[in-house]
Amino acid sequence: MTDTGIAAADVSLSELLEARISCRAFLPTQVPRGVIERILELAQQTPSWCNTQPWQVAITEGEGTDRFRSGLSEYVLANPQEPDFDFPRDYRGEHRLRRRECAMQLYSSVGIAAGDRAASAEQTMKNFTLFGAPHVAIVTTHESLGTYGAVDCGLYVETFLLAAQSLGVATIPQAALAGSSRFIHDFFSLAEDRRVVCAISFGYSDVENPVNGFRTTREAVENVAQWVSR
Numbered sequence: 001m002t003d004t005g006i007a008a009a010d011v012s013l014s015e016l017l018e019a020r021i022s023c024r025a026f027l028p029t030q031v032p033r034g035v036i037e038r039i040l041e042l043a044q045q046t047p048s049w050c051n052t053q054p055w056q057v058a059i060t061e062g063e064g065t066d067r068f069r070s071g072l073s074e075y076v077l078a079n080p081q082e083p084d085f086d087f088p089r090d091y092r093g094e095h096r097l098r099r100r101e102c103a104m105q106l107y108s109s110v111g112i113a114a115g116d117r118a119a120s121a122e123q124t125m126k127n128f129t130l131f132g133a134p135h136v137a138i139v140t141t142h143e144s145l146g147t148y149g150a151v152d153c154g155l156y157v158e159t160f161l162l163a164a165q166s167l168g169v170a171t172i173p174q175a176a177l178a179g180s181s182r183f184i185h186d187f188f189s190l191a192e193d194r195r196v197v198c199a200i201s202f203g204y205s206d207v208e209n210p211v212n213g214f215r216t217t218r219e220a221v222e223n224v225a226q227w228v229s230r
């Protein structure tokens, strides 16, 4: 047992990497503050360029999450997306294929037929109710650090996900929320020089929900790695 009272699984990194998935249906059960603090402590081990540690994280719990969820849901209906970092301009070739495959897996897990735009839009809107998660963590970087500050924050996100997984806490990173940077700044009173990288909704997985039942695929290593031996 850890001092959080949660049994810490003695699992290897490979087991954590294989077990972690993006959770899109959560139980309402709050994660104890001590467990969240342990995740944050572990995530602090993330490396960063010059050890600048540009990440800051704003976290909700209890009624704070409810207030965030309802405010955000209203905000997205009335405002255009204005992310601090440009969203992808285009998805082409293999990126398009992979994006489509994972969207199809998601939609078919919840019985949405290919081409049913209304139902897929409704599923997308669940991003803004945090898929029912009892907590959200907003990860921001400092504007002066540019792309590499965002890269460091990306590493932080992955450490957070794996630390949470090691403590039995399910997560989903969400760039969708970064489109509502203005709302997020106002909600958390963030300084104007902070840039929203993404959100992480987290809590305990509703394992019975079919939306948590599919597994995304990965490219074979030989198609991503290039070797030079002589």
Ligand SMILES: Cc1cc2nc3c(=O)[nH]c(=O)nc-3n(C[C@H](O)[C@H](O)[C@H](O)COP(=O)(O)O)c2cc1C
Residues within 6 Å of the ligand: 020, 021, 022, 102, 127, 172, 173, 174, 175, 176, 177, 198, 215, 216
């Ligand atoms: C930076 C980042 C942003 C993401 N944003 C979203 C999002 O807004 N909504 C969503 O449903 N999933 C989002 N995801 C989850 C990805 O779709 C998911 O990681 C990918 O399909 C691989 O599946 P897995 O996480 O289950 O292994 C995001 C993942 C990352 C790393």
